[in-house]
Amino acid sequence: MEADNECLTYSLAILGEAAVAQTARTSCLTYAGFLPRLLPAPQALLRISRPDRLSTFPADVIGYHSGNLRHTLGLIPTLLLKPELLNRFHVQCLRIERASKSQEAVVTAATFGPLTLLAIASFLLFVGLVVFAIYLGDGMALLALALLGSVSIIAHIGLYHRIDLAEYKDKNRSLPKSDVVIVYPNGSFQIVSCNEEIARKLFIEPEKCVYKIRSADLYRALAMLATLMLMFGVICLANAAPRLQFAFACVLVALNAAHWIVAALPEHRHWDLRTFDVKPTERWATERYSQALWTLIASTGTTRWVKSAKIAPDNQAWDAWLNEAQDHLVPGKIPVFKNKIMVEPLWDCQAALSRLLSEYEILDDTPSLHPPRTNIQDEKPTGEAKSDEPESVKEKPLI
Template sequence: MLWPYSFDDFQLDIVGFLAILGEGSVSITAQVAALSNLFYLPRLIPAPQALLIPARKDTLEPVKANVTGIHSGNVKDHLNHVGYVLLGEDMASYTPAVTARATGPLTYVAVLGCGFSITLFIASIVFGDGMSMLATILLSLLSTLVGVANKWQLKLARPASDAKDGDAVVRYPNGSYLVVKCSEEVARELFFAPEEIEYAVKKTSTYRLIALIGTLLLMLGVIALANARLELQFAWAGAYILINIAQWIAAALPLRLHWDLSCYEVTERSMRPQGPESNNFTQALAKAIMFAGTADWVRKDTGAAPNSEVWDQWLQEADDAVKEITHEPRGELIDPVFSGLEQVAWSRCEGKMGCNQAGD
């Protein structure tokens, strides 16, 4: 049986293959990573080919949900990505206020990759390995080139100066409701206006030229790496394994850890004692109507309730009952969804809403 009995018997001719592994985890955080200036940092990155696609995305990835404006009448069949990160995952201005976190998980991954590049460059000089040094330069500069090609900022729409309340109701496919009390400016940014991506490199032809150069750097870097000393190939293999692990961990973390949404102030409101959970659809809808302050939005969202005379009568009764609520009974919020934020708890449903018994 053939086994490597000495160090010289090891063969790592395909160590360059490790440089292109990890495309899935890179793709998940690719857009938010390109918001940070650290994206320009020369460093080792796993699967750079995932960032050298022929065409870039023009918008952020939306999430399936129904969003209805309580006062504006706007209706959308999806939830914008920023709104999902801010509100939906765990439960305003014309200039870009939303960006990547300066000290988020991707920051540490970028610094780690830069540290590996510096270490491998120094090791290549110490061992006198020109091919390893060339591979370090090519594969590290590739990340800077990728940063230039993909750097972008979020362009949010600016509402008219006379815009008023922009309260909205988000209905998820699983039957959950999220009532958002906000201004029209915030509602357009989070829910109704398109999330347009404004790239630093605007011309498609320029981007494709940069992508071509990046692809050549990747191929030449892998060829140079295949001709490096065996000792340094082991170092390269370890570096790519560790950077892939770090990238995978960063991709597995909640999305809100990567985004800087400090421009929005969130106060959570819920209900005691049962909290946000409901026993059935009717109870959940009753709570949504109570927090919205009206039932008019239900018919704007065609799938929010069945279309029948019985339900029309129930909605009218719910609308009449919610208007009898004259104040918000306050209390301590138990088990908040958004931990660390200001919270307000309604101690009960007032009037004739009967949220605790709704649907019984």
């Protein structure tokens, strides 16, 4: 029975890695992480290397004035823009500005967010276990608590960092417009109006994670030390009194559930992004990709960025369609929709595309790199095969 309890305690001490890893990056931005506490699956924080930047998501980010082009969207703009709320072929316009010109644009974890509250709750449970171990006089439990509580502190020291956004160096001159178009894999689009400073910080230049401990070798040494302390802490925990092991198990079950709930929350709940002011301005719902693309072209006033970013199929029909779209543009005219149909500027983009696809249709008799497969029945000889070659060209048998 005691062996079963030891196995259960060990399993609870290392389970829950997915939930801890989901919020590990954000939790390491908070001061509350320096509190000694129990962590379910602390091995999720003890990696060999540390990432230099935040995670990215697949999307085409195009500066249609500046000509900048990237094929990924960073975590911070994703949290600000919330593209998951857009349906397929929807087009949304937004404006991003600094909330205060006197305040530097910074990004950090929420001061009193769910992760901070979870760290404080874990610390209080840790203190409760220490008091209970002292009351029972269980030295092995106290040693296990000292080791496991130190693991969380060492892991946080090694991963504690700040996020540095790119700086716009030429601050003395007026900032030019640097609006961007974002094309998502699901066929939704966003047009973001911003200046050059915001575009560099959020879309063009990647952010940097600046760690408090900059030496990679020192970080690996700390991670190895924390790993050894974790192993010895689990051994000491397995030799604690049964009542302490039961208390540990209850705390670890509660912490696993709490970490899972916190990890399942929308990620923007964990961040402090108040230095950016995001204002949605327009939103249009279209039914086809060509209609959404025409909406973007009419809003930006040019087709040049479509060709440079190659977000339209590369063939003659679409090239002709883009040329016609350029001819129908009205400079400075905001698209006007009625019943999901653009009435200004007036152009039936779908009918034009159908006409051009028929005009440039690839016929069946067009030569291909791969010849059509011959029917096997046609290959069976029905008699002596006749040759179309003249008698003088036929190969003569060797004697």
